[in-house]
Amino acid sequence: MIKSLVIIGFWSVVILLISSITMLTTLQEGSDIDFFNIIWFEILCISPWIALTPVIIWLARSYKFEKQSIYSSIGMHFVSMLFLFSVHSLVQSFTVSQFYEVAFSWAYIQRDFLGFIDMRVMLYAGILLGVYTLDFQRKYRAIQLKEPRIKAELNEAKFQALINQIQPDFLMETIEAIKNSLDEGEEASEEILTEFSDLLRIMLSNVKKDEVVLEEDLKAFELYTSILKKRLGQDMLIEKNIEESCNEALVPSFLILIPVFEQIIASIEPSRNIIQKISYNAVLIQGKIHLQVAIKGINLPYPKVPKYLMNTEILKIVDKYQNKYREVDFKTQTGKKRITINLTFPFLPSEEDQEEIAEADDTEIGSLYQ
Template sequence: MSKRLLFVLGIVLLWWTAYALMFASQVVGMGEEQGAPVSWREALRYSFGGWMTWVPLSLGLYLAVRRFPLERGRLFASAAVLTLAALLVVMLRAAHVYFTNPIFGWYAQLPDFSSVLAASLSKNFMMAWTVIGAAHALVFYEQAREREQRVVDLERGLIAARLEALRAQLHPHFLFNALNSVAEMVHEDVELADRMLVSLSAMLRDALSHEQAQERPLRRELELLRHYLTIEKIRLGERLRIDWAVPEECLDVPVPALILQPLVENAIVHALARRREPGVLSLSAARRDGLLQLHVENSLAPGEPPAPGFGVGLRSVESRLQLLYGGHARFERRDIGRERHIVAIGIPLPAAAPGAAGLAA
């Protein structure tokens, strides 16, 4: 038996048990008022013997309503089926009364079955339709909940698909740049090229992994970011200085996977790699105002216009923040004077972010 059917059975049992107890109480009360006392034992036997037969009948009517609900498109067909179901209930109730009369004494003198059936029709036909109405309320409620759940599942599936599509755009974007850097270095310094390949292999493992989680701890993001920066540091040499300011308390906060690397790559490709003089890339993090605030700041190339538009990486970052956190996330980029550019993102902190312990930024 399914959980849903067990739940309905529990409701039906509870309802008819309460109804039988209430009816027994009325029988006892009426007996006392009329000067013909009826014991509780006799009243309960009589009440439960009659009303509890509605438990299987109600369950059967519920199943009939689930199969043939009164709804647009088949209203008359369903009404005919449910009318037949109600008449079947009338007959079953009549048969119960007729054959159990020796036990419960429904009639002092048992009439023929047609008379019992007529009495059952007058008493039980409308009761059956009352049960059918209650069953419709329950069925329609279940259908509404199922529709809501389907909508939620579809929305989650759509968001997951869009997030995966955005994430998939990032992998070839930075991997091809990293491969180009290794290809350039292998002709100049084999040892440095080997270090670059080690870092690249770590990035490839992450790119090709089957990990489906959209979020992971900031410490994991920083580990992969260090591999990327190892490659760029070797390629740019003294032209790239890196400053870190990430406190321990931020390291275990979950962040979207690959959220920092596109920001850092944008800073290097569009600004730092175009400089002749040394430039600074600064990465900082802080927990403030219910957000994990991450800042990527970089030197601009002297005399160069600001970095052109939003590329694939930055568009993906902003889109993923919107999909994952809606209006609770922040994304901002701006120039600080003519020398510096900053990209700031804010990621909502979990209700109880664990304290970090381990990797120092």
């Protein structure tokens, strides 16, 4: 319905414009003007264009002037123009013979075809341009409407991924710890609040990342364990045993283990269970990184650890590593006094290191030919 109204509106404007030119010509010749007769004459003359406009629109959208189909599109539009111009010349010549003292003949049809070919080409090109302009505007509006929805969906995905890393207990207990720290003074509350905001910032930047640089991952480990000490009020020891050669390696983010820590903490009784030490260890042996996160304490809920791990992304990452390297070892060692999570995989440098290695290799190869 809307398309039909647009077509009728467009050709109404064209008819009025051509009728105005015809009336001016009639005035210059000194002839009598019959406004409605001129309008009707122009409608009959232009009727092939009005009838075939939907076909032209279909051809414009079906045979676009794109690189991969440019020749077929040119050929199709050439045939279309030849047919339309011929029909228009035939109808217009016959209409002229009915309104004016002009013989309807093959010679007149040929003269009409050649005499108005430039105007017809411009009119055909104008319709194509109008269709492409409207389609572009429609597509642009659709993109504008779609962009906020895509952004909202991305933000929702990030939010859900962040929620998967932030256990409700961790969030609520940390907020409670911030409130309690106000009693200890402004400095204590500011410290835990800063650590919490820094940890959230790291979580947001690492959302949807399977791997991070180990040196950066240590920052998340330090922030989380520092907050944990303040929350539990226990004098636990935090250790980092990282071989220097591992600092720039790509490793699974420590953040994916936060749900495990939170569930362990949620299941312990402060009077019976004590966490004495949390350690983060990494060493490079024979081209493989041995990564370990360990918890040492008293009466740890070790039987539940495998179940806790099922609620994290670590198993998916292990599967990806297994498919990529075929040399991945993942295991846990649990007991009342110690829980360790171990992951061994081939050394994978960061992207910057890979570029430096590639440049070094190029330099070395180049020197061989000097």
